[in-house]
Amino acid sequence: MTIKVVRGNPTPEELAAALTVVQVRAAALAAASSTRPPAARTAWSDPARIATHPLPQPGPSTWARTFWPG
Template sequence: MTAEDKPFLQVVRGDPSPEEIAALVAVLTARARAAAAARAGGEPRTSRWADRSRLVRTPVSGGLPPRGPSAWRASGLPR
């Protein structure tokens, strides 16, 4: 038996109906197409929560860090 003659799916346990097998094939096909589309889409979209660039402080006016009694708070908090 060659690789082309082997079945793609094999039922190991139970007795699924033809409708259940068709549903399984439909789900596997949809997942394979979605994965192929994601690979072909280029760069994956990064969530804003996972984007580490938001942690980098933007300079305030004049490029100097904040001054004053509460400046230590502003120096560590993202804007």
């Protein structure tokens, strides 16, 4: 990985601080991706938790049941 300073003239301390942030972020992402299964579906992303009731079928009173339960 190459980091290029486009503007300004950072001091060595500023450069070291920026590189530390980049390295810590990369290490955190690597650790997170290795501990979590890649294709696991969490309960939060499961659409079944929102649509607990079947969708209304066509009929005369369907308009009254189109609001999702709350």
